[in-house]
Amino acid sequence: MQIILDNIPLLLQGIGTTIALTVLGYAFALVLGTALAVCRVSPIPPLRWAATVYVEIFRNIPLLSLLILLAFGLPDAGVLLPYFWCGVAGLSLSGAAFVCENIRSGINTVPIGHAEAARSIGLGFFGVLRYVVLPQAFRTMVQPLVNVFIATVIGSSLCAAISVVEITYVTQQLNIASAQAVLLFLVAGALYLALSLGVAYLGRRVERAVAPGDARPLRTADRLQGAAQA
Amino acid sequence: MSEHSPGSPSGAEPVISVRGVDKHFGDFQALKDIDLDIHRGEVVALIGASGSGKSTLCRCINRLETISAGEILIDGEPLPEEGRDLARLRSDVGMVFQSFNLFPHLRAVDNVTLGPTKVRGVSKSEATKEAMDLLARVGLTGKEHSLPAALSGGQQQRVAIARALAMKPKAMLFDEPTSALDPEVINEVLDVMTELAEAGMTMLVVTHEMGFARRVCDRVVFMDAGEIVEQGEPEQFFTAPESQRAKDFLSKILPH
Numbered sequence: 001m002q003i004i005l006d007n008i009p010l011l012l013q014g015i016g017t018t019i020a021l022t023v024l025g026y027a028f029a030l031v032l033g034t035a036l037a038v039c040r041v042s043p044i045p046p047l048r049w050a051a052t053v054y055v056e057i058f059r060n061i062p063l064l065s066l067l068i069l070l071a072f073g074l075p076d077a078g079v080l081l082p083y084f085w086c087g088v089a090g091l092s093l094s095g096a097a098f099v100c101e102n103i104r105s106g107i108n109t110v111p112i113g114h115a116e117a118a119r120s121i122g123l124g125f126f127g128v129l130r131y132v133v134l135p136q137a138f139r140t141m142v143q144p145l146v147n148v149f150i151a152t153v154i155g156s157s158l159c160a161a162i163s164v165v166e167i168t169y170v171t172q173q174l175n176i177a178s179a180q181a182v183l184l185f186l187v188a189g190a191l192y193l194a195l196s197l198g199v200a201y202l203g204r205r206v207e208r209a210v211a212p213g214d215a216r217p218l219r220t221a222d223r224l225q226g227a228a229q230a
Numbered sequence: 231m232s233e234h235s236p237g238s239p240s241g242a243e244p245v246i247s248v249r250g251v252d253k254h255f256g257d258f259q260a261l262k263d264i265d266l267d268i269h270r271g272e273v274v275a276l277i278g279a280s281g282s283g284k285s286t287l288c289r290c291i292n293r294l295e296t297i298s299a300g301e302i303l304i305d306g307e308p309l310p311e312e313g314r315d316l317a318r319l320r321s322d323v324g325m326v327f328q329s330f331n332l333f334p335h336l337r338a339v340d341n342v343t344l345g346p347t348k349v350r351g352v353s354k355s356e357a358t359k360e361a362m363d364l365l366a367r368v369g370l371t372g373k374e375h376s377l378p379a380a381l382s383g384g385q386q387q388r389v390a391i392a393r394a395l396a397m398k399p400k401a402m403l404f405d406e407p408t409s410a411l412d413p414e415v416i417n418e419v420l421d422v423m424t425e426l427a428e429a430g431m432t433m434l435v436v437t438h439e440m441g442f443a444r445r446v447c448d449r450v451v452f453m454d455a456g457e458i459v460e461q462g463e464p465e466q467f468f469t470a471p472e473s474q475r476a477k478d479f480l481s482k483i484l485p486h
Contacts, residue, residue, distance in 0.1 A: 117331035121345035122321025
């Protein structure tokens with residue numbers, strides 16, 4: 001236990017870096033993933049194809065491989081990026097593929113007739129998405145997007161492999177110094193758990209906030225149990 | 231309806247002009263060389279069996295379906311390809327769907343104001359005022375702030391009519407507007423449509439409501455297998471159809 005108490009500042013630095021990696025990586029993933037999703041549902045075939053290719057590539061590369069490729073491949077290509085930003089880039093590129101698919105499937109839950117009605121009153125592609133489809137799709141997207149956030153929290157631990165001083169990296173260093181792997185990784189696990197639970201809690205708040213007050217659907221579990229009659 | 235000034239000469243440019251239109255879905259030809267002109271203030275019933283192509287024609291006029299051949303003109307202007315011009319022209323023709331298609335996340339009044347504010351740039355307060363008037367006109371005073379889920383089917387369809395009217399369309403398309411409704415609320419929608427027709431709105435109504443077609447419409451167009459088989463005045467059509475296909479169709483539905 002002493003090893004932890006002695007290294008609180010280092011651990012705090014690791015926590016801060018994990019949070020920074022996660023928040024930045026997720027933010028860029030949201031922006032890029034939304035743009036990709038718009039491409040995937042756009043009426044322009046080359047945009048659809050490009051977005052599909054992107055998703056299939058980045059969804060299927062292990063994050064660790066991607067991070068190592070970025071950290072060691074970019075310098076070969078003449079791009080010198082600090083490892084922290086390689087980590088952010090890897091989390092963003094990978095996360096965007098999942099964000100894109102979540103938004104696309106959210107869009108697909110909106111009945112086609114709503115989009116047709118929106119087109120019939122003169123809204124264009126972006127107007128239909130912005131005012132009619134996305135506001136409806138967003139409700140169904142909150143939980144999947146929270147899942148991507150949690151995956152980003154957990155995935156950020158892989159940045160330890162490219163020497164970003166985040167929670168896992170700090171834990172490894174302390175383990176090398178003290179050989180108390182079980183204790184140290186229990187603490188690290190608890191830290192990740194706390195971060196993920198915090199995110200999940202916020203996600204539920206957001207989900208409730210985006211449901212119109214008198215149209216809040218029952219949870220699926222309630223529906224399955226026949227609570228709809230209540 | 232100020233846009234239908236009585237001074238406009240009959241026989242002028244039709245509001246909707248369909249010329250030589252074909253529509254294919256893969257190998258299936260849904261529309262075969264359709265010609266149809268609808269003049270200002272005219273109310274046309276489009277009838278026929280399921281699968282005869284009447285809904286497809288309705289959707290083509292609003293370009294929710296692209297056509298394979300021919301052309302469609304709205305007020306003399308050809309419908310453009312996808313893009314800003316199409317969106318503008320499309321909003322000149324209101325559309326009412328069988329399944330209402332209200333935006334479920336918006337209250338009734340906001341369903342009606344969305345088009346005017348986002349497409350026409352009308353201020354929110356002005357659009358709201360007009361929406362309130364339109365909702366009153368379709369008999370929904372007091373329901374302005376209800377979400378669609380809290381409205382009955384008939385009420386939802388009337389909101390949908392108000393939503394289409396808010397764009398001040400030159401013509402209205404009704405694609406089986408009462409087919410998804412419970413029998414007891416069909417009339418409240420037909421009444422609104424009858425008032426619209428009497429006010430001079432140009433209307434194309436795909437319908438199975440033969441009573442409505444007979445009472446309210448100026449002309450009946452009968453389709454079968456993607457073709458316009460016969461058209462004429464309702465009384466003439468229902469009492470003495472000329473084509474065998476129309477006779478067969480009427481004999482199947484009218485006894486009930």
